[in-house]
Amino acid sequence: MATYSNTFEQSAGNKKWGTILTGIGILTLLAGIGLLGFSGDEHSKTRFWAGLLQNSVYFLLVVNAAMFFLCATTLGFAGFTISFRRVAEAISTLVPVFGVLALVVLLAIVFTDQTHIYHWMDTVTRENDKIILGKSGFLSKPFFVIWTIVAVGGWTIFGAKMRKISREADDTAMDTETAKKWLFKNSVHASLFIVCFGLTVASTIPWFWLMSIDAHWYSTMYSWYVFASTFVAGMALIALYIIYLKNQGHLPFTTKEHLHDIGKFMFAFSIFWTYLWFSQFMLIWYANIPEETEYFRIRMHGEYRGLFWLNLILNFVTPFLLLMKANAKRNYTIVTFAAVVIIFGHWLDFYLMVAPSTMKAHGSIGWFEIGVAIGYVGLIILLVGRGLSKSPLVPMHHPLLKESIIHHT
Template structure:
């Protein structure tokens, strides 16, 4: 039996990716003239929209590489039939990482204190002065640069190792062991770096420091859960798209079922973190902690804050709980889009509600910038899929994926 191993980018796919990128570019240019040159509030809105969009889409494409490395260390084989899809998505870390790095460094170098108040701390502010060893421009720029370079380098190395055996024949038992060991070593290095960045410091620096007087020990895990479940939804969308185009013949309902289980499980995990962070702060009722939730729960962001819970928990719980739902292409596509949108809204309120506490500002500018990043993901992923085989033909665990049954 022959398989379609080489993806050919359809003309409509290429056209829509270019259109969306153009929409994003125009939105940024128009947004700069409308907001970027206005008063401090308008400038804050311009940079905040760029900040949450760039970081959100960077983290969800980076989640694809986290998925690869986590399943590699777990000695999983079920994902091998669509691993190249996750690898292709992870290539978008390079362009989006560069864009995000430019935005983050520009915020600090440009002294955008209306976003990051700690850039110009008041010497009499004992809280900020106590955090100055961590919240300072030099540390921010150096750690941000190292974070992005680590993600790009280690991700590229994992993709390179994956392609090493494409052009040879089947591996012997000894060669297979060495190859799996090499995968495991590089996967573990990536996961360590991921733990030091996404699971700890990066969300503190990039997002939590907007509210520099407030902190939450659960913030990084909350950010990770939000971006990972959206990343799994993104992988699901591309897998179903390729299946509908006649590719990925080895992917069946069992694999889609497991992707649906990932979305279901991590939607519940995100909710656990959402509730735990909110409940502990609500219960303690300490002014220094409740200040973060005051305008989100009782102020203008109340509707968005609880809509967030409905989209990201109630909908996945009710729809993805059933076995049949996780095997239905239409429902999986619907839930994938809903989850990606829902967590985009989550990142919106995480940033904008801290920058603009009195007014909810969600408009064409926000959606236009998001469209640009979506187009960039489509372009980068499609380009990567077209360059290499869609099947890890000689991987020792490929048979496990072929016979996978839940």
């Protein structure tokens, strides 16, 4: 009979690769500062800040999606998540770290007046541009800084509270009355996170951090588009860690039934992302308003044309074909491959949100963009492993654990 451990200890190999990849990221950053950041070439400086913006925002929103998943399923009393919820909790522990990194990048862009990233910060442009002037009440440095700090702080505080409450299910068994009170407390704090998430990721934060790069352009679907992109990548990351832990002899109550449900999330939100992608594109193409079509013109022609269509292939066609069948969602190899494609594909999606509007025809994915991304992957390996080792992998006294154990999809 197989034996399972309810504790995780990060292996030497795991630490080694995490350290190596993080080191590559740090060396890339240092090289980027010297060769790009302090370069006299305007395009090199723009590439430096655009690469940092893309990676810091993408990876922060991906790890934050793990806590959104936990809170949304908590409010729905979805018991199937209990057997692997500590995976999502461990991923969400990266929010404070990645939040600080994103804050440093965003505030540095604002306070050092990197107007080649955010044109609305330029005083002359603001005074002579009616469109930007009309948005000045929203697109201003104080508003940008305050809302950025509030958003990252809210995700950090509410996420930490959810993890703290979850640890209470490790101590002692709960009677019926205690379980009801505990579940109610859990739901209250989950709802607070959801409200914070709705006011930030689902609305204002994508406008500030990404859409304002094109201050003349706007889309009412943009925030949902960003949410769909990062949520499906977050689910893919959860799937990768579930498969990794299962292969290491952990998570005894997590079965292919649970992996099937995670696969359904990956499949469904790939379709949802595509729906938003097409709706945004189709409406702008049909209206044919110059200020709106410029956003897609620069992405569909010239330098970015290949990446534009590759984005659709990686984020729609590939997950659609791989995960369509039920058996595919239960296959470790297929789900692993699909998850890696999704995470890379939406990293590319974020590149296309940032680079064409900042670099114009001078953009290219090279050593700097990839090197910084590798550094973030290394940090994920190191910090998620540390998060998994800090508490039991399964909350054995959770009132809904039985539902997860007997779960069938």
